[in-house]
Amino acid sequence: MPSNTVVILGGGVGGMMAANQLRERLSEDHRVVLVERDAQHAFAPSFLWLMTGDRKPHQVRRPVADLLRRGVECIHGNAEVLDLTKRKVFTSTGEIPFDYLIVAVGAELAPDAVPGLAEASHTFYTFEGSSRLYNALASFTGGSIAVVVAAMPYKCPGAPHEGAMLIADYFHRNQRRTGIDIQLFTPEPQPMPVAGPQLGAAVVEMLESKQIRFRPLHTLAAVDPAERVMRFQQGNTERYDLLVAIPPHRAPRLAREAGLTNVAGWVPVNPQTLATEHPGVFALGDVTVIPIPGRWKPDVPLMLPKAGVFARVQAEVVAARISAEIEGRKPDETFCGDGYCMLETGEDLAGFAYGNFFAEPSPQVNLRQIGKAWHIGKVLFERWWLSPPGWRRATYGAMLKMGGRLYGIPITV
Numbered sequence: 508m509p510s511n512t513v514v515i516l517g518g519g520v521g522g523m524m525a526a527n528q529l530r531e532r533l534s535e536d537h538r539v540v541l542v543e544r545d546a547q548h549a550f551a552p553s554f555l556w557l558m559t560g561d562r563k564p565h566q567v568r569r570p571v572a573d574l575l576r577r578g579v580e581c582i583h584g585n586a587e588v589l590d591l592t593k594r595k596v597f598t599s600t601g602e603i604p605f606d607y608l609i610v611a612v613g614a615e616l617a618p619d620a621v622p623g624l625a626e627a628s629h630t631f632y633t634f635e636g637s638s639r640l641y642n643a644l645a646s647f648t649g650g651s652i653a654v655v656v657a658a659m660p661y662k663c664p665g666a667p668h669e670g671a672m673l674i675a676d677y678f679h680r681n682q683r684r685t686g687i688d689i690q691l692f693t694p695e696p697q698p699m700p701v702a703g704p705q706l707g708a709a710v711v712e713m714l715e716s717k718q719i720r721f722r723p724l725h726t727l728a729a730v731d732p733a734e735r736v737m738r739f740q741q742g743n744t745e746r747y748d749l750l751v752a753i754p755p756h757r758a759p760r761l762a763r764e765a766g767l768t769n770v771a772g773w774v775p776v777n778p779q780t781l782a783t784e785h786p787g788v789f790a791l792g793d794v795t796v797i798p799i800p801g802r803w804k805p806d807v808p809l810m811l812p813k814a815g816v817f818a819r820v821q822a823e824v825v826a827a828r829i830s831a832e833i834e835g836r837k838p839d840e841t842f843c844g845d846g847y848c849m850l851e852t853g854e855d856l857a858g859f860a861y862g863n864f865f866a867e868p869s870p871q872v873n874l875r876q877i878g879k880a881w882h883i884g885k886v887l888f889e890r891w892w893l894s895p896p897g898w899r900r901a902t903y904g905a906m907l908k909m910g911g912r913l914y915g916i917p918i919t920v
């Protein structure tokens with residue numbers, strides 16, 4: 508059997524999982540090469556706890572190399588150009604030819620896409636941003652806090668709601684909630700439209716129970732940092748004292764310039780196999796766009812949310828399919844659209860949403876009652892993800908699966 512080189516671009520949630528799965532499945536005759544520009548991997552769901560001081564920076568990051576299986580070649584560098592005709596990637600440290608390629612470069616934040624936003628806002632969508640926001644919350648003396656989803660699409664449909672609730676909880680815990688008004692603005696008609704009206708209403712109720720005003724159908728047009736005013740496309744303006752933004756997202760330049768993206772700027776793939784239209788080239792996770800049944804506005808179809816839970820399972824599917832092809836077997840693993848998310852509400856409690864996002868005629872998503880168990884599940888998940896391959900990771904994985912069985916939920920780790 509000839510030796511194959513599988514190159515994975517991006518060592519975040521999906522890329523790291525794909526590399527580890529491929530290394531486990533393929534013999535040493537084949538190379539598994541991961542290109543990642545950051546030496547440290549930060550676990551994004553923990554950014555919310557970093558913002559509230561429930562985690563210290565060192566608790567939510569690990570060196571990428573520590574999280575990879577032995578035998579994965581990790582190149583610490585930037586993938587600069589992708590030549591799909593020559594089947595080569597040009598990185599800041601040299602060029603790499605590939606037989607198979609997995610594009611897992613995620614979504615990048617583009618605060619510059621809204622005038623004034625970069626200067627005016629804080630964010631809990633990055634590691635550095637969450638650390639800075641922790642200091643901003645600590646020194647906030649009262650007034651109006653606006654949590655703003657600047658544009659669609661954005662990753663993790665639950666995170667803005669969790670962020671607003673955890674900010675409210677932070678001030679409540681510190682006996683500083685009085686005199687602070689918190690509002691959540693979003694272009695969407697309801698929270699998490701992909702999960703249906705019932706779940707949306709339940710999330711609005713959660714927000715209201717924390718005295719957070721939900722302001723749907725607001726698309727941010729510009730911010731005036733000097734006057735502390737936001738202008739929305741709908742024509743109205745709103746004042747703020749502290750602006751916490753979920754900035755617009757876009758696919759990284761590498762994917763756009765390689766000609767992989769569609770008119771909307773994301774990489775279309777086969778929803779079941781994650782194959783692009785280029786032979787042997789797959790894409791997964793946040794950089795992709797996958798239409799699903801249903802609409803969130805009469806003229807706008809639903810897309811699979813950008814979430815780690817999907818990136819991870821898609822990585823398993825792609826790794827299984829590539830290794831089957833290399834070994835001369837017919838690939839039969841497919842991505843079925845199942846997903847779940849723990850929604851932190853503060854006071855060490857969380858809700859739990861799970862379901863099938865490929866269901867017809869629209870996604871079937873259920874929400875379990877808020878409870879401590881889901882919060883503990885999220886903490887266990889964090890420990891599992893940040894543990895190196897080996898017994899510690901296996902132990903947390905077993906605990907998560909056991910917890911899932913106890914509550915009748917198929918948790919895959």
Ligand SMILES: Cc1cc2nc3c(=O)[nH]c(=O)nc-3n(C[C@H](O)[C@H](O)[C@H](O)COP(=O)(O)OP(=O)(O)OC[C@H]3O[C@@H](n4cnc5c(N)ncnc54)[C@H](O)[C@@H]3O)c2cc1C
Pocket residue numbers: 516517518519520521522542543544545551552553554555584585586587611612613614631632633662663666759761791792793794813814815816817818848849
């Ligand atoms: C605050 C917050 C909370 C979240 N909570 C949840 C949650 O509870 N559940 C959930 O399922 N999801 C959650 N998410 C979403 C989740 O983190 C992402 O959906 C997931 O990380 C996507 O995985 P990915 O592999 O596609 O991209 P990423 O994990 O973003 O990885 C992309 C990687 O590619 C690298 N890269 C990019 N370009 C290049 C290049 N040119 N060269 C080299 N490397 C490059 C980046 O450095 C990065 O490491 C949350 C996100 C945020 C911000």
